[in-house]
Amino acid sequence: MEGGKRRVGGEKKDLFHVIHKVPAGDSPYGRAKHIQLVEKDPETAIVWFWKAINAGDRVDSALKDMAVVMKQQDRAEEAVEAIKSFRHLCPKQAQESLDNLLIDLYKKCGRIEEQIELLKQKLRMICLGETFNGKSTKTARSHGKKFQISIQKETSRILGNLGWAYMQHKNYDAAEAVYRKAQMVEPDANKACNLSLCLIKKGRFDEARAVLEEVLHRRYPGSDDSKTIGRAEELLREIELQPAVSPLDVGLSTRDEIMERLDLVMNEWAPFRSKRLPIFEEISTCRDQIAC
Template sequence: MRKDCNKVLVPRMLTPRPQPPQRKPWNSAPSTPIQSPAKSDSDSFLPKLPNEDSPYVKAKHVQLIDRDPSKSISLFWSAINCADRTDSALKDMAVVMKQLNRTDEAIEAIKSFRHLCTNKAQESLDNVLIDLYKRAGRMDEHVELLDHKLKLIEDGVAFGGKTTKISRSQGKKFHVSIEQERSRLLGNMAWAYIQQNQYQKAEELYR
């Protein structure tokens, strides 16, 4: 093959070889104190329980710290029998029962012992019951309770007569308006009607 003599070859520039850095005399650095390991994320989310030896606190400790839901149920029963924070004990016990698929037992517990709770706790217990009825497939009772709560809104009794309330979910607080609550209840009722094959009633609620 004939070379192209007219092509000018540009020599590649040689880059200078880097010189090794000069060693500096070694000096001992000041010692750094060893820091204790940072707390893990799981530790930071551990609930803070009151420093007391009451039946309810024992139940919450077993539920959240020891993570033994079955054992916590018997301790919640003890708290209810001792009238120790009955509102919270009954509600928390029902939630644990639901987690263990003991839904019917949770329903009967609330219906049988809610009279021991304060008037302020009744609305919260109703919300737990709504979820339990839904989980258990007890649609007639589900619709009946939803209808009752909607009438409380119409009569101006829900939320203690206020237009908003503070709810809690997964440790966070947020405001709920009376209209948001009404929409939530209507959505639940429409879903229940669909489960009962009452599609016309469900459609009327979705309009």
């Protein structure tokens, strides 16, 4: 009977850990997660994550979780320094997710130049076949569900982030080149809106309008999203409020000019073209120099 009670108690304890996603046991990392997720005390959780790192207890998980909590507590600068100081203690397979977290933290801190450099580094790794441990896909998890991410989708995502970082840096030439590259890899309506915003910033209203009309005519994946449609309509209204500009004043954008701009940006990312992945071979039909 007593054994049965112990089994029931143990089952309840195990179920508690599953429900709250808290590691079993009383290790520093387990204690940190319990404080974070169950007791809802982020500041104390950070202290215990530090203890886990110093004790060598699941260092990569402790470092990433601590950085996330720090970001939530508006301590993003501290989180950046923590990752830089302790990532050498983490295994190779954890470095990619640490880079992704750093990019997010740089964005939060307004450290745009560092964000740009890290995004370009990630693109170089893709070009050299070093992303996803050389595989064409990787398994990711979101809200408890697993799904597959392809190199193509990852490339498009990074290019989209890089384009937006260039926009924040007011480098609209680079932003345009990157967004056009991203649309070649995997077009979508959100990046089309960002491209049109970039063209508006450059005074090329007719081109921006043409891109937005493609979105409104549902010619891009994601065009059925109500927020994206609303944004496209808002950008169109912004164009209508602009003073009329003669094409001679802004210059006509030709295909060759766009390609030359892409060449300049892409050459900076990846000088080692011999190892480029199939996705980059596929999108180089227009001009070989366009690919990484």
